[in-house]
Amino acid sequence: MSPATRRRAGAVIAAVAVAVLLSAAPALAHGFTSTVYADLASPETGHVRTELQLEYDLLVVSAADNEKDDPLFRAGTAAFEAGDAAEQAAALDAHADSVVAYVTERFGVTTGGKACTPVRDGDFTVGQREGVPYALLILDYRCPESADAHEVRSGLFPGSEGYVRDSKTIVTYDLDLKSGSTALDAQHRSFSTRQSWFERFWQFFRLGAEHLLSGLDHILFLLALIAGSRRLREIVLAATTFTLAHSVTFILAALGLVEVPASFVEPVIALSIAVVAGWHLWRIRRRRSHAAELATLSRGHLSLDRAGWTRLAVVFCFGLVHGLGFAAALGIDQAWSWTLLWSLLVFNVGIEAVQLAIIVVVFPLLALLRHRRPAAGLWTTGVMAAGVSVMGLVWFVQRVLGI
Numbered sequence: 001m002s003p004a005t006r007r008r009a010g011a012v013i014a015a016v017a018v019a020v021l022l023s024a025a026p027a028l029a030h031g032f033t034s035t036v037y038a039d040l041a042s043p044e045t046g047h048v049r050t051e052l053q054l055e056y057d058l059l060v061v062s063a064a065d066n067e068k069d070d071p072l073f074r075a076g077t078a079a080f081e082a083g084d085a086a087e088q089a090a091a092l093d094a095h096a097d098s099v100v101a102y103v104t105e106r107f108g109v110t111t112g113g114k115a116c117t118p119v120r121d122g123d124f125t126v127g128q129r130e131g132v133p134y135a136l137l138i139l140d141y142r143c144p145e146s147a148d149a150h151e152v153r154s155g156l157f158p159g160s161e162g163y164v165r166d167s168k169t170i171v172t173y174d175l176d177l178k179s180g181s182t183a184l185d186a187q188h189r190s191f192s193t194r195q196s197w198f199e200r201f202w203q204f205f206r207l208g209a210e211h212l213l214s215g216l217d218h219i220l221f222l223l224a225l226i227a228g229s230r231r232l233r234e235i236v237l238a239a240t241t242f243t244l245a246h247s248v249t250f251i252l253a254a255l256g257l258v259e260v261p262a263s264f265v266e267p268v269i270a271l272s273i274a275v276v277a278g279w280h281l282w283r284i285r286r287r288r289s290h291a292a293e294l295a296t297l298s299r300g301h302l303s304l305d306r307a308g309w310t311r312l313a314v315v316f317c318f319g320l321v322h323g324l325g326f327a328a329a330l331g332i333d334q335a336w337s338w339t340l341l342w343s344l345l346v347f348n349v350g351i352e353a354v355q356l357a358i359i360v361v362v363f364p365l366l367a368l369l370r371h372r373r374p375a376a377g378l379w380t381t382g383v384m385a386a387g388v389s390v391m392g393l394v395w396f397v398q399r400v401l402g403i
Contacts, residue, residue, distance in 0.1 A: 033214075034058050034164045036156050037129075038107070040173040048109050048116060048141040048150060048175065055157075056080060056088055056126055056133035059099065062161055066105075067098035085126040085133065092124040092135055099124075100137070106155040107169075109141040116141035116150075131262040150175050153190040168207070181343045183207045201346040208350025211326070217395065218322060221273050222355060224388045225315065226362050227381040228280035230370070234308065235363050239355065241312050245319025246326060247348055253327035254344050265324045267399040272318035274392030279311060280385040284378065326351060 037053040060076030063069065072095035079087035092099055100120050109116040121138040128134070143150070157167035169184040176193045183203045184191065191200075212218055225242065229235035252258040326348070370377030 034157050034167040036107075036154065036167060036169040037134075038152070038154065038169055038171045040109070040150075040152065040171065040175055042175050046143050046145040048143060049121070050107075050109065050118075050139045050141060052103065052107065052137045052139065053129065053134045054103070054137065056135045058157055058163055059102075059135055060091070061163060062157060063095075063099045063102035065161070066102045069095055069098040071095065072098050080133065088126040088133060088135070089124045092126075096120065096124070100139075103137060103156065104139070106158075108153045109143065110151045110153070111143045111149065114144060116143035118142075148176060149192055149194045151190055151192045152184075154184045155189050159186065201342065204343050204346040205350040205353075208347040209354045210350075211347075212351045212354040215325075217269055217273060218325070219358065220388045220391060221269075221276060221318075221322065222358055223362070223384060224273060224277035224280070224392075226359060226366065227384040227388070228276065228283070228311070229363070232363070232367070235359060237312060238315050239359060241316050242319040242322070243352055243355070245316045246323030249320045249323030250326045250348060251323075251341070251344050253324050255341075258324070260324050265321055267396055268318070268321045269325050270392050270395035270399055272321065272392070274389045274396060275314065276311075276318065277385040277389035277392060279314070280381060281389065284382055 034055045036055075039051040041049050043049055057076075057080045060073060060080065064073035064076065072091065075091040075094065076088070079091045100118075104118045108118070118139045118141050121140045125136045126133050127136065152171060152173070154169035154171070156169060157164055159166040166186045170181065171184060171191070172181045173179065173193065178193050180200055181204075182191050182195070182200050185207070188203060191203075222239075222242075225238045226235055229238055249258060253260070366377060366381060369380060
């Protein structure tokens, strides 16, 4: 077997191995967590009106298990499988005591160290959010009238229950002459309206960073960009283009100005991974025996060739779709406000910080390998691109078919 044949065989084996390892990841990279949405306001002194939106099927199984209410599980599951929102709401209403007991045990409002008393306000309603049924529960918390600050606690759907890895609660509030947004998770289960702006924004920065780190699809897209970039200028331009594109749609979607169904967004994100990675493979194949020159080609400091500009256009278009995916993870769609806008921007900065960290770590290593051993650098990026492209296609098929 010739050296060239051995290299090709090794590349194919490595690409398949990468795809097999990655196929253990879920088709929807964020599918093992759940998001609760809480909107708090004070319509009058001593009352905190709380609108909670909770993932329906998760609420049913968690409440039924915690309260030992098998009829709730059977009725709720049947309604979920039937896809009938009216039946789903009726199942919750019929077992409201169990559901409310579960929720209020894990979500609460206090003031001055004293717990506010929750009272259910109206019946349950069920609607769609991010393509799945969400139940709306309205609670009226009765608090001491002398309250000058409120504390909110959320431990809904913890990983210890075994149904999801963990959950986060996105809180928007208009209390104590203050308004804003914050994010609660396993590490930060509560917040106070006395919190400083830095504490609130740090939570969104951390949430953005964690979201990118836990989103394998977005990381693979970034690796595909790195693999196909020959020089620092190219990866900087590609990353900047991606950032600008996803920032636009991220903010528009999070503010509720643009709405695109997840059934479209998720498959296109998977397809974008395959296309951007496949672009590098196509360039290698097109140049064939001169492919190693891809590592050293230069066209000046301020110019890109036609393929480079086309690549940026493709990255920009796909970046717009990735922004919709980021916004779906945050899940805020309230009216525009300066406070909310800053929260969204800080979330986005958290995403960019991790993105930049990955580039700083990976790109110099590839650049060094390309400089010292051009052929080895080419095969390394080729294997990376092949594995990422295969995984993107696998995810695309899974997401289209709903597997």
